[in-house]
Amino acid sequence: MTEQILQELFPTLAAIKSPGDVQTLDEKELTRLGEEIRRMIIQTVSATGGHLAPSLGVVELTMALLRVFNPARDRIVWDVGHQAYAYKLLTGRLDRFHTLRQLDGISGFPRTCESPYDHFGVGHSSTSISAALGMAAARDLAHQDHKVVAVIGDGSMTAGLAYEGLNQAGGLGKDLVVVLNDNEMSISRNVGALSSFLSRKLSKRWVQRFKKEAESIMRQIPKIGDDIAEYARRSEDSLKSFFTPGMLFEAFRFTYIGPLQGHDMRMLTNVFQQTRELEGPILVHVLTKKGKGYAPAETNPTFYHGVGCFEPETGAARKFDACALPSYTEVFGSTLCKLAEEDERVVAITAAMPEGTGVSCFADKYPERFFDVGICEQHAVTFAAGLASQGMKPVVAIYSTFMQRSYDQIVHDVCLQNLNVTLCLDRGGLVGEDGATHHGVYDLSFLRHIPNLVVMAPRNEPELQHMLATALAFDGPVALRYPRGVGEGAPLAQTPTILPIGQGELLREGTDGVVVALGSRVSPALEAARMLCEETGKDVAVFNARFVKPLPAEQLLALAASQPFMLLVEENALPGGFGSAVLELLADHDALSNLRVRRLGVPDRFVEHGSQKELRARLGINRDGILKALHALVR
Numbered sequence: 141m142t143e144q145i146l147q148e149l150f151p152t153l154a155a156i157k158s159p160g161d162v163q164t165l166d167e168k169e170l171t172r173l174g175e176e177i178r179r180m181i182i183q184t185v186s187a188t189g190g191h192l193a194p195s196l197g198v199v200e201l202t203m204a205l206l207r208v209f210n211p212a213r214d215r216i217v218w219d220v221g222h223q224a225y226a227y228k229l230l231t232g233r234l235d236r237f238h239t240l241r242q243l244d245g246i247s248g249f250p251r252t253c254e255s256p257y258d259h260f261g262v263g264h265s266s267t268s269i270s271a272a273l274g275m276a277a278a279r280d281l282a283h284q285d286h287k288v289v290a291v292i293g294d295g296s297m298t299a300g301l302a303y304e305g306l307n308q309a310g311g312l313g314k315d316l317v318v319v320l321n322d323n324e325m326s327i328s329r330n331v332g333a334l335s336s337f338l339s340r341k342l343s344k345r346w347v348q349r350f351k352k353e354a355e356s357i358m359r360q361i362p363k364i365g366d367d368i369a370e371y372a373r374r375s376e377d378s379l380k381s382f383f384t385p386g387m388l389f390e391a392f393r394f395t396y397i398g399p400l401q402g403h404d405m406r407m408l409t410n411v412f413q414q415t416r417e418l419e420g421p422i423l424v425h426v427l428t429k430k431g432k433g434y435a436p437a438e439t440n441p442t443f444y445h446g447v448g449c450f451e452p453e454t455g456a457a458r459k460f461d462a463c464a465l466p467s468y469t470e471v472f473g474s475t476l477c478k479l480a481e482e483d484e485r486v487v488a489i490t491a492a493m494p495e496g497t498g499v500s501c502f503a504d505k506y507p508e509r510f511f512d513v514g515i516c517e518q519h520a521v522t523f524a525a526g527l528a529s530q531g532m533k534p535v536v537a538i539y540s541t542f543m544q545r546s547y548d549q550i551v552h553d554v555c556l557q558n559l560n561v562t563l564c565l566d567r568g569g570l571v572g573e574d575g576a577t578h579h580g581v582y583d584l585s586f587l588r589h590i591p592n593l594v595v596m597a598p599r600n601e602p603e604l605q606h607m608l609a610t611a612l613a614f615d616g617p618v619a620l621r622y623p624r625g626v627g628e629g630a631p632l633a634q635t636p637t638i639l640p641i642g643q644g645e646l647l648r649e650g651t652d653g654v655v656v657a658l659g660s661r662v663s664p665a666l667e668a669a670r671m672l673c674e675e676t677g678k679d680v681a682v683f684n685a686r687f688v689k690p691l692p693a694e695q696l697l698a699l700a701a702s703q704p705f706m707l708l709v710e711e712n713a714l715p716g717g718f719g720s721a722v723l724e725l726l727a728d729h730d731a732l733s734n735l736r737v738r739r740l741g742v743p744d745r746f747v748e749h750g751s752q753k754e755l756r757a758r759l760g761i762n763r764d765g766i767l768k769a770l771h772a773l774v775r
């Protein structure tokens with residue numbers, strides 16, 4: 141969009157040249173600004189995909205924050221950061237907003253490298269209070285006096301990390317503002333005891349009625365009744381906090397303000413102005429509607445939480461051909477349901493992502509065997525360990541990137557006790573547009589050295605089915621990782637079979653070298669081998685390793701002994717990944733002297749956002765990249 145069109149269609153927004161400009165607008169202009177921000181977000185996300193409903197819900201909140209806090213001085217820390225689109229638009233990124241989440245475009249999350257107004261990088265949840273507290277401590281050590289504000293959602297408040305931050309903040313008594321953006325939603329409906337406590341909405345009206353009735357009773361007490369009533373009246377704040385969510389936060393020594401209507405910008409601005417003058421830790425509880433201002437998103441905030449391309453007029457998802465295929469997530473979910481039919485010890489656990497991890501169908505079918513623990517990946521794994529210790533067969537479905545949080549629980553609670561826990565790491569590999577915070581490219585590296593754990597990755601949909609059945613039949617812990625998105629349309633198995641642990645399969649014969657590939661890289665490796673043959677007449681073998689731990693050692697050593705080179709291909713970080721594991725095996729068996737080995741994978745740097753296809757091409761791990769590497773290897 142040219143500057144001229146921007147000015148015509150979004151005049152108020154285009155006039156914001158720096159965040160401070162928001163403070164100069166009158167009420168009418170602010171209303172127009174809010175409307176233009178929403179329109180811009182809907183229009184852009186309909187074309188790029190992204191976190192629509194969370195961002196639409198905080199338009200007024202963002203404007204109110206910028207009316208009172210100056211991000212050139214004050215620090216604003218967004219939790220998860222998936223709701224920060226309005227903030228991006230008001231802090232100098234309007235002209236690049238159309239590149240949201242696109243290759244080389246702006247990120248879908250706050251990034252310190254993207255803007256001086258992004259004070260803390262984020263993408264995973266529940267970090268904001270700890271980070272903001274660290275900033276407040278640094279400010280005090282430097283004798284500065286700016287404000288620090290953390291904005292955290294009710295879903296993100298289900299993680300223990302948030303309470304670790306609250307606990308220290310209350311103990312230190314630092315000047316810190318925490319804004320709790322409560323829309324009663326995580327991605328799905330928020331869960332847990334805290335969520336129902338927060339949403340108890342003990343409204344002012346309820347408290348006032350209670351007070352009125354109590355006061356009239358007190359006044360009837362002879363002689364001292366009026367004094368007691370007067371004391372109680374003065375104690376309104378503590379009375380209110382006793383009966384509202386304030387009770388919880390006051391216990392952490394926060395001053396609690398709320399609950400407030402989060403779309404009333406004038407009121408929010410006033411409250412933030414007053415909050416600015418207060419000292420110590422303060423929690424402002426704001427009630428918002430997820431998807432506010434866009435009917436489809438208000439009606440179905442889960443679908444529009446993170447959405448693909450859609451028609452802005454209707455909200456209907458844009459269909460692409462690939463959509464006809466089931467995703468790995470769907471294959472996992474339906475297979476799990478099937479396997480659970482045969483074994484009632486199978487239970488499913490998700491950490492606030494039943495839709496994303498494909499276990500919603502399981503939840504519907506077996507509600508008593510399904511647990512959504514909230515955004516608590518660490519707890520999820522230890523909870524599974526507890527279940528397994530009593531003979532159950534828990535399946536923990538968590539995205540690879542979020543499983544990073546559970547490393548110690550996997551080591552200490554699951555593997556050390558050799559428990560029957562199946563860890564299903566969805567979104568293993570490059571996830572695409574969510575970018576660096578979300579790529580699941582470290583799981584093989586952080587799992588493969590843990591004793592007792594079996595680690596595997598399927599090459600296609602039926603192999604995922606077989607691997608899930610294998611995991612559930614295995615006596616011990618198993619980690620299974622599979623990619624984001626659709627597979628290749630391979631026909632599904634009616635009855636999944638159990639695979640021999642630590643055995644791969646030779647998919648293509650050849651004597652001019654061998655490609656050893658894992659998971660999603662197997663099919664591109666096969667294609668590359670076929671193309672190489674067409675182009676050069678050279679025949680390279682292709683081996684699907686299936687297992688990272690235990691490695692198919694005998695098969696790999698036999699290939700090493702018979703082939704001139706071995707090309708190792710994976711969609712994981714090269715350091716410590718699958719290729720490293722094979723190299724260790726080969727070195728330990730003196731199998732390297734007559735063998736040239738090359739590795740393809742994710743290099744030792746963070747990979748930014750872009751489509752999976754673009755990123756794989758850029759990293760040279762797609763068909764063409766593998767073919768190029770083969771051309772360089774064959775002689």
Ligand SMILES: Cc1ncc(C[n+]2csc(CCOP(=O)(O)OP(=O)(O)O)c2C)c(N)n1
Pocket residue numbers: 194197220222223263264265292293294295296297323325326327430445491492493515517542545
């Ligand atoms: C550690 C971690 N686990 C899971 C997620 C996936 N996730 C992103 S947003 C979200 C829901 C957050 O709910 P809330 O904080 O209330 O924000 P809302 O979307 O309601 O605005 C989840 C589960 C994540 N980003 N980080």
Ligand SMILES: CC(=O)[C@@H](O)[C@H](O)COP(=O)(O)O
Pocket residue numbers: 191220222263327445446496567571574624
């Ligand atoms: C912000 C966040 O962490 C999630 O919303 C995530 O973006 C979902 O990713 P998928 O789109 O792969 O389910």
Ligand SMILES: [Mg+2]
Pocket residue numbers: 293294295296321322323324325326
């Ligand atoms: Mg929420």
